[in-house]
Amino acid sequence: MILSIGVSLLVLALLMGLVTGGADAQDKPRIMAVLRRTSLLFVGFYFGFALLQAFFRAVRYRMLIRAAGEAGVPGIFHTGLVTLTRNMLVDLLPARLGELSYIGMMNKGYNVSGKACVSSLGISFLFDFIALLFVIGGVLTYQLLTASLQTWLVSVLIVLAVAVLVMVAAVFAGIKIATKMLRGILGSLAGKGFTGKLVAFMESIASAVETSRRAGVMGKVLLLSLCVRLAKYVGLYLIFQAVAGPSFPSLAGAGFGRVLCSLLSAEAGASLPVPAFMSFGTYEAGGTLALTLLGFSAEVSKVAMLCIHIWSQAADYLLGGAGFVVFVILTGKGRVPRAAVTGTRRSCAMAAAAAAVLAAGLAFLGLQYRKTQKMGALAPPDSGVALETPARDREAVKSVAGGVEGFVVWSSNRYGNHDILMLSLPGMEIRRLTTNPHVDYYPRISPDGKRIVFARSRITWVSQRNPVPWDVYLLDIETGAERRIAEYGNTPTWSHDGGTVYFERKGAQFVALDLESGRESVLFESGAGSVPADTVLQTPDFSGAEQAMAVTLRKAKRGTAVFYLDDRIVVVGGGCQLGWMPPASRLCYVDKGGRQKNAIYTFDLEKRKRSLLLDLQGGLSHEYFPRFSADGRFLVCGASSGARGQHEHDTGDYEIFMWKAGTPPEDAVRLTHHTGNDCWPDIFLK
Numbered sequence: 001m002i003l004s005i006g007v008s009l010l011v012l013a014l015l016m017g018l019v020t021g022g023a024d025a026q027d028k029p030r031i032m033a034v035l036r037r038t039s040l041l042f043v044g045f046y047f048g049f050a051l052l053q054a055f056f057r058a059v060r061y062r063m064l065i066r067a068a069g070e071a072g073v074p075g076i077f078h079t080g081l082v083t084l085t086r087n088m089l090v091d092l093l094p095a096r097l098g099e100l101s102y103i104g105m106m107n108k109g110y111n112v113s114g115k116a117c118v119s120s121l122g123i124s125f126l127f128d129f130i131a132l133l134f135v136i137g138g139v140l141t142y143q144l145l146t147a148s149l150q151t152w153l154v155s156v157l158i159v160l161a162v163a164v165l166v167m168v169a170a171v172f173a174g175i176k177i178a179t180k181m182l183r184g185i186l187g188s189l190a191g192k193g194f195t196g197k198l199v200a201f202m203e204s205i206a207s208a209v210e211t212s213r214r215a216g217v218m219g220k221v222l223l224l225s226l227c228v229r230l231a232k233y234v235g236l237y238l239i240f241q242a243v244a245g246p247s248f249p250s251l252a253g254a255g256f257g258r259v260l261c262s263l264l265s266a267e268a269g270a271s272l273p274v275p276a277f278m279s280f281g282t283y284e285a286g287g288t289l290a291l292t293l294l295g296f297s298a299e300v301s302k303v304a305m306l307c308i309h310i311w312s313q314a315a316d317y318l319l320g321g322a323g324f325v326v327f328v329i330l331t332g333k334g335r336v337p338r339a340a341v342t343g344t345r346r347s348c349a350m351a352a353a354a355a356a357v358l359a360a361g362l363a364f365l366g367l368q369y370r371k372t373q374k375m376g377a378l379a380p381p382d383s384g385v386a387l388e389t390p391a392r393d394r395e396a397v398k399s400v401a402g403g404v405e406g407f408v409v410w411s412s413n414r415y416g417n418h419d420i421l422m423l424s425l426p427g428m429e430i431r432r433l434t435t436n437p438h439v440d441y442y443p444r445i446s447p448d449g450k451r452i453v454f455a456r457s458r459i460t461w462v463s464q465r466n467p468v469p470w471d472v473y474l475l476d477i478e479t480g481a482e483r484r485i486a487e488y489g490n491t492p493t494w495s496h497d498g499g500t501v502y503f504e505r506k507g508a509q510f511v512a513l514d515l516e517s518g519r520e521s522v523l524f525e526s527g528a529g530s531v532p533a534d535t536v537l538q539t540p541d542f543s544g545a546e547q548a549m550a551v552t553l554r555k556a557k558r559g560t561a562v563f564y565l566d567d568r569i570v571v572v573g574g575g576c577q578l579g580w581m582p583p584a585s586r587l588c589y590v591d592k593g594g595r596q597k598n599a600i601y602t603f604d605l606e607k608r609k610r611s612l613l614l615d616l617q618g619g620l621s622h623e624y625f626p627r628f629s630a631d632g633r634f635l636v637c638g639a640s641s642g643a644r645g646q647h648e649h650d651t652g653d654y655e656i657f658m659w660k661a662g663t664p665p666e667d668a669v670r671l672t673h674h675t676g677n678d679c680w681p682d683i684f685l686k
Helices: 002-022 028-037 040-067 076-089 094-110 114-145 151-191 193-214 218-247 256-270 282-293 298-332 344-374 391-401
Strands: 406-412 419-425 430-432 440-445 451-457 470-476 482-486 490-494 500-505 509-514 520-525 535-543 548-555 559-564 569-573 576-581 586-594 597-604 609-614 622-628 634-640 655-660 678-685
Touching: 028 218, 028 298, 040 076, 040 094, 040 114, 040 193, 040 218, 040 298, 076 094, 076 298, 094 114, 094 298, 114 151, 114 193, 114 218, 114 256, 151 193, 151 256, 218 256, 218 298, 256 282, 256 298, 282 298, 391 655, 406 440, 406 634, 406 655, 419 440, 440 490, 440 678, 451 490, 451 500, 470 490, 470 500, 482 500, 482 509, 490 535, 500 535, 509 535, 520 535, 520 548, 535 576, 559 576, 569 586, 576 622, 586 609, 586 622, 609 622, 609 634, 622 678, 634 678, 655 678
Parallel strands: 597 622
Antiparallel strands: 406 419, 406 678, 419 430, 440 451, 451 470, 470 482, 490 500, 500 509, 509 520, 535 548, 548 559, 548 576, 559 569, 576 586, 586 597, 597 609, 622 634, 634 655
């Protein structure tokens, strides 16, 4: 039991690993969000139909074992345990080789003869395909009646019909013919040694198949096979609705016939003799192909089919694992004489091995869970509510700003998803600059204060932890006109003259874009030059004066550093959000050590010295997103309470603060009063 639980945990961890490690970086958060939104009620219905399918299979197995002339036929409960395990393992090996587990469990667990095991499995396998032929024929008939014929399905029907004819000939005549030919070829050797046993076994199988055929049960076997198919596809349709309904309404409304086509195509892909673990990859390819032929996008189709496969496999392994545990308990109890046990040493070794597998399963599952947590929020945070701005804060802004005029921009989700907002100084009037349903964040103001560059997600919701699915946009503040200037670009910044926009692409490249010509140049790249391989470049910031990139490194190597175009490197240390501040030889970044974990520090490149810059007072002192004005007089940043759940950049309740450099921390003023998420501010002063 311990071993079975450990293996189950390992399998579950592998399923999670397919999402966190195997999926494309752009798809990972979307897949996790779809899995999270899946209707558990419909998944529960799938469990019910999976049990019903196993019941019909078990009845069919018992009927065929009895028809083969076997005297001792296991009861329906015991055969059901074997069937649940078979359903779990059927796709574990390519071309349904996992189905052979049925033979081993029936023969070793319940003493069913080998000939009855093989004949019942072979006939069941054949009638599965015959029933599938009826199902596809029914789908085609429906399509003809509704004038919605899918011509490719006709080809599938023809190929399947030919395959069924070949299998019928192989099962009911081929084994017998092959045995006779083998005996004729081997001659006298056919009765000796291994070859003799092989020929005798094949003859017994041929006899069992013939006995089953003459028993007059094939009509009932066909009916049970159709019931198996019906239970299977109704269950899969329900789990299709469980996945598609909350996330892909257009897919959910495709209709049973069209969904069935995609499920049949997925099953065909899973049955191919291709080396794929649990049919992952082949199943999705078949289903995605069918859905795209039906007019749905390939991107949506592949995510939906993968999530359907994950949920169905998780359910099948849970039921199969439980069935196998009960099987081991019932068939193992009392079967080994106590005298046969050689001592406690062997028992202890087996117990230790089982415990090791269980520990490995728990550790692997914990590791995969931690990876999913690092993917960030799977859904947008609550938009929050506006709070009344105290009069003292308004007065404090006027006092601290000292009569200067300008504005602050930042990203906020107070209107639903994240948009770019602007706050005038010293008037404190808020203006909404973007209204797109996708995520808009990381606004950076041009040196002349007339334009803003920012990142926009390529799908509706993307956590800022995912560096891939973003595009860079340019916004004219006065007219509101915006245009995309770079695909797959993130965290953009400006050159000092406003002619170049810098950004990172897919976390691996730091790119310079000339706005006039539109030409891109890769300045730094993960694994090229002095930049370590397999690292993610977070919030890179380029200094034209220093000809260097200040950047936070994540993944294979963690830390903050400055990389020069001439391949020199200055290691800053830990922390994150490293950026340039006036004068050019100084850096500003966030690191641990503050009152509520974080504080803002500076780093002098010439002296190689770190100094504490700002640790806010009061209840909001978990600082992030530091950004200086061009003249270095003012700093804007975000700060939260530092409480659990308020750490995430795009979901925590951050407020925007402004601080005049050189003044006491308590003189910093709060610019926003809202329970939503406010992040990544920038400031421009006239």
